[in-house]
Amino acid sequence: MRRRLSGPVDVTQLVVSGIGLVxxxxxxxxxxxxxxxxxYGVSTYASQAIFGLAQGGIYxxxxxxxxxxxxxxxxxxxAHGEIFMGGTYIAYFVIAAFDRSGFLxxxxxxAIVATVATAMTASVIxxxxxxxxxxxxxxxxxxxxxxxxxxxxxxxxxYAFRGLFGTGVKVYPDTHLHVxxxxxxxxxxxxxxxxxRPIYFVVFLMAVTLMLALWILVQKTKxxxxxxxxxxxxxxxxxxxxxxxxxxxLTFALGAALAGAAxxxxxxxxxxxxxxxxxxxxxxxxxxxxxxxxxxxxxAMLGGFFxxxxxxxxxxxxxxxxxxxxxxxxxxxxxxxxxxxxGILGEVLSRKRA
Amino acid sequence: MLKRSLRRGALVGGVLVFIALIGAPAAFARExxxxxxxxxxxxxxxxxxxxxxxxxxxxTRTRSTGAVVAAxxxxxxxxxxxxxxxxLLVSAVDLRQVLVNATPQLVDELTxxxxxxxxxxxxxxxxxxxxxxxGWSTRLPAxxxxxxxxxGAAVVVVGVLRDKGLxxxxxxxxxxxxxxxxxxxxxxxxxxxxxxxRVQRRNxxxxxxxxxxxxxxxxxxxxxxxxxxxxxxxxxxxxxxxMGLGLNIVVGYAGLLDLGYVAFFTIGAYVTGLLTSPAxxxxxxxxxxxxxxxxxxxxxxxxxxxxxxVLRMRGDYLAIVTLGFGEIIRILVLSxxxxxxxxxxxxxxxxxxxxxxxxxxxRPQHFYYLxxxxxxxxxxxxxxxxxxxxxxxxxxxxxxxxxxxATGVNLVKYKLLAFAMGASFSGIGGAIxxxxxxxxxxxxxxxxxxxxxxSLVIVGGIGSIPGVVLGAFxxxxxxxxxxxxxxxxxITFGALLVAMMIARPEGLWPAKSRRRELHLEVAE
Numbered sequence: 001m002r003r004r005l006s007g008p009v010d011v012t013q014l015v016v017s018g019i020g021l022v023x024x025x026x027x028x029x030x031x032x033x034x035x036x037x038x039x040y041g042v043s044t045y046a047s048q049a050i051f052g053l054a055q056g057g058i059y060x061x062x063x064x065x066x067x068x069x070x071x072x073x074x075x076x077x078x079a080h081g082e083i084f085m086g087g088t089y090i091a092y093f094v095i096a097a098f099d100r101s102g103f104l105x106x107x108x109x110x111a112i113v114a115t116v117a118t119a120m121t122a123s124v125i126x127x128x129x130x131x132x133x134x135x136x137x138x139x140x141x142x143x144x145x146x147x148x149x150x151x152x153x154x155x156x157x158x159y160a161f162r163g164l165f166g167t168g169v170k171v172y173p174d175t176h177l178h179v180x181x182x183x184x185x186x187x188x189x190x191x192x193x194x195x196x197r198p199i200y201f202v203v204f205l206m207a208v209t210l211m212l213a214l215w216i217l218v219q220k221t222k223x224x225x226x227x228x229x230x231x232x233x234x235x236x237x238x239x240x241x242x243x244x245x246x247x248x249x250l251t252f253a254l255g256a257a258l259a260g261a262a263x264x265x266x267x268x269x270x271x272x273x274x275x276x277x278x279x280x281x282x283x284x285x286x287x288x289x290x291x292x293x294x295x296x297x298x299x300a301m302l303g304g305f306f307x308x309x310x311x312x313x314x315x316x317x318x319x320x321x322x323x324x325x326x327x328x329x330x331x332x333x334x335x336x337x338x339x340x341x342x343g344i345l346g347e348v349l350s351r352k353r354a
Numbered sequence: 355m356l357k358r359s360l361r362r363g364a365l366v367g368g369v370l371v372f373i374a375l376i377g378a379p380a381a382f383a384r385e386x387x388x389x390x391x392x393x394x395x396x397x398x399x400x401x402x403x404x405x406x407x408x409x410x411x412x413x414t415r416t417r418s419t420g421a422v423v424a425a426x427x428x429x430x431x432x433x434x435x436x437x438x439x440x441x442l443l444v445s446a447v448d449l450r451q452v453l454v455n456a457t458p459q460l461v462d463e464l465t466x467x468x469x470x471x472x473x474x475x476x477x478x479x480x481x482x483x484x485x486x487x488x489g490w491s492t493r494l495p496a497x498x499x500x501x502x503x504x505x506g507a508a509v510v511v512v513g514v515l516r517d518k519g520l521x522x523x524x525x526x527x528x529x530x531x532x533x534x535x536x537x538x539x540x541x542x543x544x545x546x547x548x549x550x551x552r553v554q555r556r557n558x559x560x561x562x563x564x565x566x567x568x569x570x571x572x573x574x575x576x577x578x579x580x581x582x583x584x585x586x587x588x589x590x591x592x593x594x595x596x597m598g599l600g601l602n603i604v605v606g607y608a609g610l611l612d613l614g615y616v617a618f619f620t621i622g623a624y625v626t627g628l629l630t631s632p633a634x635x636x637x638x639x640x641x642x643x644x645x646x647x648x649x650x651x652x653x654x655x656x657x658x659x660x661x662x663x664v665l666r667m668r669g670d671y672l673a674i675v676t677l678g679f680g681e682i683i684r685i686l687v688l689s690x691x692x693x694x695x696x697x698x699x700x701x702x703x704x705x706x707x708x709x710x711x712x713x714x715x716x717r718p719q720h721f722y723y724l725x726x727x728x729x730x731x732x733x734x735x736x737x738x739x740x741x742x743x744x745x746x747x748x749x750x751x752x753x754x755x756x757x758x759x760a761t762g763v764n765l766v767k768y769k770l771l772a773f774a775m776g777a778s779f780s781g782i783g784g785a786i787x788x789x790x791x792x793x794x795x796x797x798x799x800x801x802x803x804x805x806x807x808x809s810l811v812i813v814g815g816i817g818s819i820p821g822v823v824l825g826a827f828x829x830x831x832x833x834x835x836x837x838x839x840x841x842x843x844x845i846t847f848g849a850l851l852v853a854m855m856i857a858r859p860e861g862l863w864p865a866k867s868r869r870r871e872l873h874l875e876v877a878e
Contacts (some may be wrong), residue, residue: 152851
């Protein structure tokens with residue numbers, strides 16, 4: 001749906017393409033330089049890629065929350081990162097209690113399942129409260145209004161957690177779970193000079209499982225059908241007897257449950273929990289959702305994994321400072337929005353929506 | 355009706371419990387409003403009970419006064435009962451492992467220092483009485499109750515601002531005076547306004563000149579009235595007004611939501627630092643007067659540069675991309691990659707103040723006049739431009755891009771102009787900021803600054819110049835003066851943004867066209 005903005009020769013289009021070309025050439029140049037230089041071995045890239053897949057799984061799970069809500073309400077739930085944070089934070093108190101009572105040691109699998117369930121529940125409650133109080137009254141307001149509300153809600157949630165639970169950093173306890181002699185949660189193994197943490201595989205597999213479950217839910221169940229109908233056309237869906245409010249609530253709940261689960265998985269290897277922990281993953285997950293095409297469920301999954309991999313390997317591949325990791329994510333977001341606003345798998349959104 | 359009372363009481367009580375658990379009572383206990391009688395934290399509880407009571411009263415006038423008072427009393431009692439239960443729970447179980455503010459001090463504050471059992475009883479009784487009062491107040495003529503609210507608010511604000519609170523006599527005098535003025539205004543205000551309008555119409559230039567001169571004198575005299583600390587707060591407010599007016603052009607006039615606005619502030623500040631500081635890597639040591647126009651141009655250039663790629667984006671995508679841009683600038687400034695030029699986390703120090711001849715601006719009072727001139731120029735430019743052809747083009751873009759383009763508005767030109775102008779105001783703000791604090795550090799330029807500016811524009815009134823000024827005083831000045839409030843600043847901002855969008859999206863002091871537009875509901 002691109003249109004020319006001014007006259008037959010579009011100057012801005014030319015400038016934008018020029019910028020894109022420069023960036024592309026720079027990336028290729030650095031890539032070749034690093035690979036030819038051969039400073040890093042395969043094992044470096046492999047361990048970065050494994051970490052990237054786990055991180056990407058987390059991004060993908062959060063991104064699904066953005067995409068589901070966007071698909072139905074065409075709003076960016078800016079506070080979704082805080083939903084992720086909230087679940088992780090509340091679950092911290094549960095897992096810390098399990099740790100103190102020794103239950104985490106004696107029965108780690110059950111303890112972690114309970115922790116994940118707590119996080120999911122807490123996130124769902126937060127998201128439903130948010131939807132009811134902040135978003136529902138604004139469903140028919142001009143588009144910028146709910147976005148500003150969401151920014152406000154995000155700020156409110158962050159500082160509410162800070163006020164209630166203090167400013168200190170909470171640290172998830174170390175967990176160990178032995179399966180076939182391998183500590184799949186807390187272990188670090190040296191394989192041919194390369195440090196491998198099985199937890200990354202566990203996180204990756206859990207993320208994929210949850211995504212499959214969501215896919216089945218959306219494609220095969222009656223509820224999923226209702227969701228797709230509402231996403232297609234709210235008014236017609238209502239005429240067909242679908243309770244739109246209920247579908248919206250369910251969508252928020254689904255997204256939040258995935259974010260809560262992602263939060264515990266994230267905390268299992270990242271350990272630290274603070275009231276600001278949701279912001280950066282939230283923005284990155286949004287980037288992932290846009291990368292894959294916002295409103296598109298498989299797109300969000302793909303975008304998440306792509307972003308995770310890009311972020312973990314690009315700094316080394318391009319010979320950049322690892323401090324610039326976040327610049328890569330934001331840069332990717334800007335570039336994708338400029339050159340392919342519909343994302344990798346995105347459907348063509350009309351200009352009014354995008 | 356009972357159900358309504360219970361619900362209202364539980365709602366207000368729940369909010370109060372939340373406020374208690376984020377630590378407000380303990381912090382506000384240090385703020386006496388009326389010396390020796392009541393502190394801000396006690397007032398908070400009282401206001402809650404009053405609100406519960408007045409909210410419980412049915413909207414219709416069919417019920418008898420007795421029923422309304424009873425409804426209010428029940429709501430007030432329920433509300434305070436929740437707090438009493440919280441006090442009991444906190445004193446019985448140690449929750450501090452989880453809820454950091456569930457301290458014995460909180461119990462003390464909630465039970466008015468009278469022990470758990472007596473205190474709780476007193477609390478509930480007081481709640482009942484205040485709730486009944488709140489319910490009864492809905493039966494008073496609106497002129498009386500509204501003036502009473504205003505008088506109460508005045509006493510609270512003045513009491514909090516005074517270090518040790520007001521004396522009882524002062525409080526009573528102030529309350530009665532404000533009440534009388536407010537009541538008089540609501541009774542005879544319209545007559546006075548007509549009178550004033552008549553005078554104004556007869557010799558309009560005269561009146562406006564008198565008003566302007568009086569205003570100017572007050573503005574010029576403020577630093578000597580307020581002292582050094584008050585003036586430095588005013589300086590900060592002024593800087594935020596500068597930036598707010600810049601963002602107002604982008605968001606308010608052209609309708610482009612920019613969340614990375616802090617980037618231009620950063621650029622303005624760093625350009626000034628690099629050009630003027632002898633300690634910077636460039637070692638130029640130029641004068642501030644050469645640096646600020648360059649800072650402005652650099653910021654405007656960056657604004658236009660950001661504008662080019664985002665020209666085709668709308669609404670929320672634009673918001674996220676600009677947010678990303680702001681973060682990229684901050685991370686780049688902070689990173690080791692550019693450390694040799696920009697100083698990394700150490701920033702740039704030894705930035706000199708602006709000097710005229712041998713006189714160098716050092717004190718907040720000096721900067722006040724510099725900032726005042728800047729604000730006045732920016733207000734003038736904003737006003738003139740909003741009514742010009744350019745301003746009308748921006749508003750057309752804001753209302754509907756496609757229609758604007760179809761009627762011959764050059765989207766590329768006017769969007770870039772909006773970005774560049776907004777950014778240049780922020781660049782000036784950055785330049786003054788750098789020379790005011792004599793240093794720039796990357797950590798002064800976080801996303802929160804962008805959100806602060808956006809909040810003040812929105813709370814004040816999108817697209818409205820007096821709204822931005824009011825918003826800056828409200829959101830920047832007030833928290834700075836109320837020290838005990840500092841911890842609750844961001845959470846209040848968040849709640850305010852949500853509440854404003856739901857209840858009053860046009861802001862405290864809206865622009866006329868905006869009010870009309872937002873009250874016409876737009877269907878998706």
